[in-house]
Amino acid sequence: MQIALAPMEGLVDEILRDVLTRVGGIDWCVTEFIRVSDRLLPASHFRKLAPELGTGARTRSGTPLRVQLLGSDPVCLAENAAYACELGAPVIDLNFGCPAKTVNKSRGGAVLLKEPELLHAILSEVRRAVPRDIPVTAKMRLGFDSPDGALDCARALADGGAGQIVVHARTKTDGYKPPAHWEWVARVQEAVAVPVYANGEIWSLDDWRRCREVSGVEDIMLGRGLVSRPDLARQIAAARTGQELEPLSWIDLQPLLQDFWQQARRKIAPRYAPGRLKQWLAMLTRSYPEALTLFTAMRRETDCERLDALLGCQSTARLADAEPCTELS
Known part of the structure; x- marks a missing residue:
């Protein structure tokens, strides 16, 4: 079982990553998205959002950091992904889940879920550009305004070369409104051969247990639930082995x-x-x-x-x- 800390723009920066990963229970974390448009970004831009690149791409606790890119140009994303690897990124993650209107208007994030062929092209280009020993992963929502195309999108990502897929179990239109549709995570996992992570509405141990039962997957990504309860990952990790920890007071x-x-x-x-x-x-x-x-x-x-x-x-x-x-x- 793996527990990941979600990349939350404007909130989970290197400071909060440092603090939360030192509480324990988090196996890996992700940068806020680095927006790629039409050029190769300078090293300073990567290091601004991922200063941990200067310390072996790990937080102070030793938790590995993945570098997340967001954009729609396959070639430009590939060039920036390759450069991020040169700077020390151990994993490249691609964002197809951001619901922000400003991001979607510039053809980034969840709006790309309308175009499975483009998802495949992006993954294929990035996978070709990144060294074979460096994984490429992806995060998606269930769709833009409907989950009807979720399985096609997941297959496009996996077939393009994604080694893992995190599924935020809501559409872009759903935003962050409950519930999270964990049953769709189960359908995605059935559709692809790569590991799938469940994400969304896990605020407590009971939520985690229900998510595991409904989704059928063991791996999870925690966002607002972990920010609101800093020891949630540690509690879940302990519960997974039959232990019970006193909550952080x-x-x-x-x-x-x-x-x-x-x-x-x-x-x-x-x-x-x-x-x-x-x-x-x-x-x-x-x-x-x-x-x-x-x-x-x-x-x-x-x-x-x-x-x-x-x-x-x-x-x-x-x-x-x-x-x-x-x-x-």
């Missing part, structure tokens, strides 16, 4: 929040860092009532030093010398 979560904020303070401009903290904290309110209290207290706060105080962090003057918070065992 709000007290246990404090070092993670502090570490996240200290990294944000070092890496993100002061005008944007508070927003990133509030974004994660807002998602934590789903699992922790205490998060709502803290979120309410800092909702309108923009001063970083006052946010330091609310989180019990060190002042700005000491951030440069601060040691990262201890990871959970």
Whole structure:
């Protein structure tokens, strides 16, 4: 069984990847999508969204990182995929699931599910360009506005050379509205010979058990559920072997929040860092009532030093010398 951390644009960046993978239970993670249009991107662009390329394409916990590309030009995607491999990407992942209107309007993400032939062409070109020992994988939704073509799309990806397929069990039109149609994951797995991952609406151990029963697959990708409950992957990994772990308490979560904020303070401009903290904290309110209290207290706060105080962090003057918070065992 493999558990992956989903690539969520504007949320799961290198800071949150670092924090969540140190909690444990995650086998691999993926960058936010790197948009490819009509040119070979410079190394700086890859390293901006995948700074882990400088540390062996692994997070601080040692969790492997895949580089995800998004676009519609098979040749241009292939050239950028090959270059990403030169920079150290151990796996190339291709995005056919993003539902954002701006992305779809520029022929990226889920809109390509209307064109199975193009999916096949993209996979074929990328697979030819990437060294044989480096896997190429793909993420898809069930379709744009209907799941009727899901099996054709999955076959196009697998036949083109995808070694794994992650299926977000909703269409683009569904967005993120429940439910996730896990029964379609089972149909996709029956249609292709490569491993299929189930993704969507796994918020708890019970959700995971139902997903496994309905989808029939063991491998999963966690997105919002893991961001909202940072130890969900660790709990699922333990439950898979018959163990039961005590859930991460709000007290246990404090070092993670502090570490996240200290990294944000070092890496993100002061005008944007508070927003990133509030974004994660807002998602934590789903699992922790205490998060709502803290979120309410800092909702309108923009001063970083006052946010330091609310989180019990060190002042700005000491951030440069601060040691990262201890990871959970």
